[in-house]
Amino acid sequence: MLTRRHVLGGFGAGLATAAWPGGMLVRADENSVTITSLGGKWEQSIREDFIPLFKQRTGAEVKVVLGAPTQWTAQIEALPGKPPLDAVDNSETLAIALIDKGLVSKLSVDKVPNLADIPLGFRQPFDDFGASYQYSTSGIFFNADKIKSAPKSWAEFFERAGKGEFGRSITLPDIGYAWGPFFIWHYAVAMGGSMDNLDPAFDALRKIKPYMVKFWGTALEVERMIMSKEVDIGVLWDGRVTAMMSGGAKFLDFKRLAPHSLVTLSPAQVVKGGNERLAYEWVNTLLDPEPQLKYFKRINFAPTNSKVQIPDELKANIMPLSEGITPDYRELIRATPKMVERWNSEIRG
Amino acid sequence: MTAACYSARRGVTFFLLAPVLLIVAVGYVLPSIALVAMSFELPFQWPESFATFTARNYQKLALDPYYLKILAYTFALGLVVATITAVAAFPVAIYLARTRGRIASLYAVLTFTPLAVGMNMLTLGWMVILGRTGFINSLLTGVGLISDPLQLLYGWGSIVIGMAHVTFTFMVLPLEAVIRQIDPALEKAARMLGAGPVRTFLSVTLPLSMQGVAAGFLIVFLQVCGAFVLPLLLGGQSSSTIPISIWEQITVSSDRPFASVLSVVLMAASIVVMMIQLRVMRGKDLV
Numbered sequence: 001m002l003t004r005r006h007v008l009g010g011f012g013a014g015l016a017t018a019a020w021p022g023g024m025l026v027r028a029d030e031n032s033v034t035i036t037s038l039g040g041k042w043e044q045s046i047r048e049d050f051i052p053l054f055k056q057r058t059g060a061e062v063k064v065v066l067g068a069p070t071q072w073t074a075q076i077e078a079l080p081g082k083p084p085l086d087a088v089d090n091s092e093t094l095a096i097a098l099i100d101k102g103l104v105s106k107l108s109v110d111k112v113p114n115l116a117d118i119p120l121g122f123r124q125p126f127d128d129f130g131a132s133y134q135y136s137t138s139g140i141f142f143n144a145d146k147i148k149s150a151p152k153s154w155a156e157f158f159e160r161a162g163k164g165e166f167g168r169s170i171t172l173p174d175i176g177y178a179w180g181p182f183f184i185w186h187y188a189v190a191m192g193g194s195m196d197n198l199d200p201a202f203d204a205l206r207k208i209k210p211y212m213v214k215f216w217g218t219a220l221e222v223e224r225m226i227m228s229k230e231v232d233i234g235v236l237w238d239g240r241v242t243a244m245m246s247g248g249a250k251f252l253d254f255k256r257l258a259p260h261s262l263v264t265l266s267p268a269q270v271v272k273g274g275n276e277r278l279a280y281e282w283v284n285t286l287l288d289p290e291p292q293l294k295y296f297k298r299i300n301f302a303p304t305n306s307k308v309q310i311p312d313e314l315k316a317n318i319m320p321l322s323e324g325i326t327p328d329y330r331e332l333i334r335a336t337p338k339m340v341e342r343w344n345s346e347i348r349g
Numbered sequence: 350m351t352a353a354c355y356s357a358r359r360g361v362t363f364f365l366l367a368p369v370l371l372i373v374a375v376g377y378v379l380p381s382i383a384l385v386a387m388s389f390e391l392p393f394q395w396p397e398s399f400a401t402f403t404a405r406n407y408q409k410l411a412l413d414p415y416y417l418k419i420l421a422y423t424f425a426l427g428l429v430v431a432t433i434t435a436v437a438a439f440p441v442a443i444y445l446a447r448t449r450g451r452i453a454s455l456y457a458v459l460t461f462t463p464l465a466v467g468m469n470m471l472t473l474g475w476m477v478i479l480g481r482t483g484f485i486n487s488l489l490t491g492v493g494l495i496s497d498p499l500q501l502l503y504g505w506g507s508i509v510i511g512m513a514h515v516t517f518t519f520m521v522l523p524l525e526a527v528i529r530q531i532d533p534a535l536e537k538a539a540r541m542l543g544a545g546p547v548r549t550f551l552s553v554t555l556p557l558s559m560q561g562v563a564a565g566f567l568i569v570f571l572q573v574c575g576a577f578v579l580p581l582l583l584g585g586q587s588s589s590t591i592p593i594s595i596w597e598q599i600t601v602s603s604d605r606p607f608a609s610v611l612s613v614v615l616m617a618a619s620i621v622v623m624m625i626q627l628r629v630m631r632g633k634d635l636v
Contacts, residue, residue, distance in 0.1 A: 178600050215586050218581075228477075228480055230502075337602050340597065345415060
């Protein structure tokens with residue numbers, strides 16, 4: 001006879017199964033690898049530029065998990081040792097978080113031969129626990145029909161914007177954008193500050209606040225504001241802007257400002273406890289010159305393999321890594337909570 | 350009925366309820382417990398984890414004027430949008446409840462389109478309408494009423510408009526269901542006794558439909574307080590809400606305990622509002 005006790009017993013067993021680490025986990029089989037990708041054209045490039053080469057070399061299947069680095073990092077942290085992902089395409093600070101928690105494996109040339117052709121600047125920030133397969137640099141986009149004389153330096157940009165020269169038509173990254181703290185640090189450094197002295201950045205931001213249309217929270221949001229001409233000038237990554245320009249936005253132009261541009265990296269990492277054999281192969285594919293060139297042509301984010309042969313007409317779109325600047329990621333992680341508090345009181349308050 | 354028969358019947362009842370209970374437990378209760386544990390910086394590993402217990406994240410929330418302001422703004426936004434939708438939905442609900450025919454059917458379809466289109470598409474639609482080069486600014490500059498485009502987007506106003514549109518159907522549905530149950534003879538009697546249309550509405554229709562208002566108010570309030578995409582895209586730098594702050598704490602500050610505190614507070618506020626509504630509705634039929 002079916003009683004309440006039977007039902008509750010079964011119910012409890014179900015809960016226990018669900019709660020048990022790995023209890024509901026479906027592990028990837030030996031000949032497949034689970035990797036990550038952003039959506040849209042990024043996913044298209046992963047599927048069309050990278051996966052065919054990977055399959056050709058390994059004969060293995062690839063499962064793509066769409067999302068964003070925050071989600072993937074949380075998934076890896078939730079199940080240490082039995083991760084639902086084998087390789088992850090991460091942001092810089094989240095990559096450091098995984099490294100510091102011991103959740104990713106070190107890359108080496110014997111396991112990832114293409115690592116030998118990746119300049120140290122794309123590997124050293126992650127102590128070889130990740131290697132960037134692409135990079136992008138910051139600068140200003142502007143409506144060239146309206147702004148005939150673009151600023152040449154960050155200081156000039158903030159000074160002219162703060163005086164209202166561009167009108168209320170400016171947009172900058174919000175603190176809520178995953179790379180928002182990177183930009184604040186960079187504004188400060190470009191105008192004489194440092195990680196411990198962010199005053200130049202916050203002073204400049206307060207001055208231009210009345211002329212802001214909006215601080216943008218996602219790259220898609222700023223792209224929409226640019227294309228609908230709600231903003232005339234602002235800060236964005238080069239690859240995003242050049243993609244819009246080559247896509248038909250004739251009014252748009254991009255300029256990198258002195259003294260330097262902020263560089264963003266995308267470290268590919270092998271997750272400990274996953275299918276590490278194929279994950280290394282996948283990272284090797286991400287670092288391969290052939291798909292990296294295809295990726296660059298499609299996405300406009302610069303390749304990192306030194307053997308990539310950039311067509312002459314596209315060389316001007318790429319800034320050498322040596323001309324850019326990156327923060328000390330651990331220092332940035334340490335400084336970010338205070339940065340958020342200051343933003344909330346001084347910019348939003 | 351024998352004891353054995355009664356016991357078997359209870360067993361079947363539990364058996365039928367088991368899938369729902371399992372879904373609620375796995376999908377809601379367990380994550381909620383994990384959320385509360387994380388807000389106190391407990392790693393959710395019984396039992397050794399209590400050593401890390403701290404209430405400092407709740408203290409931070411209580412002492413930081415910025416987050417208190419965000420809490421107040423979020424709940425105020427919920428109240429304002431729920432009030433606006435209630436006022437706007439009443440005529441539509443009365444019309445739908447009391448009218449038959451093709452036009453009424455068409456009106457019903459139009460009322461339900463926000464559900465079919467979805468919040469994200471409606472948000473994009475409002476961005477097109479309210480943008481600097483959008484429909485309203487183009488119209489106003491076109492007829493010469495303004496020379497420079499108005500800043501209609503990226504503030505509380507655009508969030509209220511967008512949320513009111515998105516949640517409108519959720520107010521109309523319970524209202525229409527309740528009004529349909531009101532005997533039209535009661536309103537006719539009031540009119541025959543000399544009450545005008547406004548007094549009839551205030552003295553008869555409104556009091557009898559308060560359960561629909563309460564149900565709609567609750568749904569809209571909770572939807573607005575928990576909305577993320579629309580306030581993020583239609584709001585500006587001074588119009589942050591709790592869900593946006595939660596997102597920032599996770600993606601930027603990597604401060605999951607504090608994000609959990611904000612989530613717990615939002616969840617607790619929702620439960621309190623629901624309990625108030627249940628208390629108000631106790632002993633009364635919803636329709």
